[in-house]
Amino acid sequence: MTVQAIDKKSEAETALAGAFEAMKGKGAAALRQASWEFFARKGLPTRRVEAWHYTDLRAALRSVAPLGAPGTVAVPAAADGRVRLVVADGAFRPDLSDVAALPAGVELSSLADALAKDDSAVLTALGLPENAGADAVVALNAALMQDGVVLRIAPATEVAKTIEILLLSSGDAARSAFTRSLVVVGDGAKAKIVETSVALAPAGVQENHVLAFSIGAGAEVEHIADIGPQSEAAIRLFSLMVTAQTKASFKSLGFVEGGGLVRRQIFARLAGEQASLSLDGVALLGGKDHADTTLVVEHAAPHCQSRERFRSVLDGQSTGVFQGKVVVRPGAQKTDGSMQSRALLLSENATMNNKPELEIFADDVVCGHGATCGRLDADQLFYLEARGLPKREAEALLIEGFAGEIVDAVSEEATRESYFARIRSWLGRREDGK
């Protein structure tokens, strides 16, 4: 088998070059240019790129949809008590956002404004973190970023209200969007940030979103990435980047409800001593959904802790991917890391690919990972059926328990309940589909 270098640009890659020309003049020229050159060299990732082994983006992205533009959007009602910031079709929409409701100590600007002003603090923070540096999709985002929000939370501020970044796609036309948002959390501050991806009408959207957190010493952040259903033709890429300083804590839940191709990538770096990280995830997939979660957790300082728990439920002809890599750098002694990925295959045609990885360069560590894959336990099903539950209900109960175990860790009760409701409604749809 000869290895052929990809020297020919695909149709999509050529179209992206056109999009870059359009975005070139919109601030951050140096960063955009360098990122574009990097991307142009690498091209769209294929199976040959180890981090994209199970998701061939080059094959999936045949043609590129035109960049979205702001239009009239009917924003769905917000959950109680949340401050909502709307990014619709690639543009931050202050007119649709609760800008006035932002609590004291939280400063907001749009990314487009910050870039136009060449805000040096923002530009520095947008630079690629080390462990995301090799990813072509993150570089592509930096080259083409249209807009997003920049939030600065002042040191020692406790933000009581949850801030929601709503990533909307309106209309049923295929569009592409490249957004990048930045949350800088000052030392000792506390915040809850929810990132929600909602389709007002299902469409073959192509989205590339980046959300970067810079978390100061002793600060605490809770994060939810809520990725709702979309059309089968949609391609959505979400990159989450986290840098946590000394004693900082970051807790995150990713809730993925299918919808075409979804790729979540997380690049987290524990940069200060005693920082802690917890990444949870649930993926409910059916039809031809393809959901990929790929994460790299880098322990760069001693005495840090990381926990990853991921659950995938796969029905129909769906494909689930989990690739998790824990890297312990030289000198990051007393690291405590554990990672778990479990998958439940409900259909004969579903596929799960698990790749939990450990890369350890320090000796005084306790690291482990576990991965399982299988179908519903026959004994448990029998137990429930013996107590008179119909088979479907028994299955639903077990699936809810399987996914619910992760959702259970959400601290806010109303939010937690809403995710349980989402699981039940997914199970209901599964039932109807049969």
Add this chain to the structure above:
Amino acid sequence: MAARQETVARVEEIDVDAYKYGFTTDIESEKAPKGLSEDIVRFISAKKNEPEWLTEWRLEAYRRWLTMEEPKWARVDYPPIDYQDLYYYSAPKSTPGPTSIEDVDPELLRTYEKLGIPLREQEILAGVEQRKIAVDAVFDSVSVATTFKEELSKAGVIFCPISEAVREHPELVRKYLGSVVPVTDNFYATLNSAVFSDGSFVYIPPGVRCPMELSTYFRINEKNTGQFERTLIIADAGSYVSYLEGCTAPKRDENQLHAAVVELVALDDAEIKYSTVQNWYPGDSEGKGGIYNFVTKRGDCRGKNSHISWTQVETGSAVTWKYPSCILRGDNSQGEFYSIAVSNGYQQVDSGTKMIHLGKNTKSRIISKGISAGNSQNTYRGQVSAHRKAEGARNFTNCDSLLIGDKCGAHTVPYLESKNASAVFEHEATTSKISEDQLFYCMQRGLSEEEATALIVNGFVRDVLQKLPMEFAVEAQKLIAVSLEGSVG
């Protein structure tokens, strides 16, 4: 108390010479000219009086190899290998194919004596309690002696150098050679197909339980030579065989290439147990020299209820690239992989397994223990996959890594791919260092730190050691202690 004395004795042994197999044997040898070309391939084939079809087979592999690139995905790092700067064939000159042990050059016999490999049957027979083990000894490119052939042939077992098998049993060789590891499989396997020199051939007829352990001993002696042996084991329906290979090489400054291919075929209800104690020269404490061990090993559970088990103790080689795998084709077939990989100094190990579940109710089990010390890097890389028809496939994987010292690395890269809902895969991995509590406990009872470490490490790898034939388990245990020398304190 006896146990303690043994430990002390072992540690003393360690102090003398860490790699005791590092001597060279001065023996005249016949070599093919340096480099690789179609002529060299023809030369090797002619040397072995091979039939036309095999020469063609080699040439086809060679032409294929020219179009291939070296794999780069493993976590190992070494300077580019100049494939034209190697000897592809080297044979001890003395006799043109020894017919009995008396014809073998006494210098060679002394080499094997030094290695502790019994080539003289009568000596083995004299020892009352010693279990019988048939040995095929491969020195550089040729097999120099095979013991117990007669006794084995009484049972119908064929155990001979593969070059002899090509002449004596062409129908078997032709049917199975390259059927598990195809000529086009990968860079090193294709290279091996073109230039393979010798190795063992085993055929166990239907229903026969091989009366003794079979074993092959590989030794690289000549400078600048690559060793490319090829082993083919066929267990016909309902048979059983246990096979062990051992390897050593002299200490040299240069890196030497070893690219072997091992093919196992288990037909209906057959069982093959394949054990390896790999102790190639690992290079010196500065990371200079040592063997590049790029090996393709694969077992095909072709028949229903067949069973293949790989056990490996890897302590040697500068760079290891090795993934003994099982293709679980037959229904109810089973694959097992037990591995201990110890790395010290500047060794780099990237090893693991593949369990490919194709048949119904196939089972596999992977137990891997990696120990890294010094400046070494030790990676477990494994793949478990269940295909659509692998109804009821089952896998359990456990990979544990132990780190000794803060300059080494331990990595785990498992791939789990399931396309069948009824397949159940479980994977767990841990990485830790020797617990201070355990060390303290042992040292409080009077063991030195080194002794305590050896004791704990032996406990850590016990699950795997128990899978080795008894005599080799003892050897392997000592080998591990020797390999870890200098890693403590």
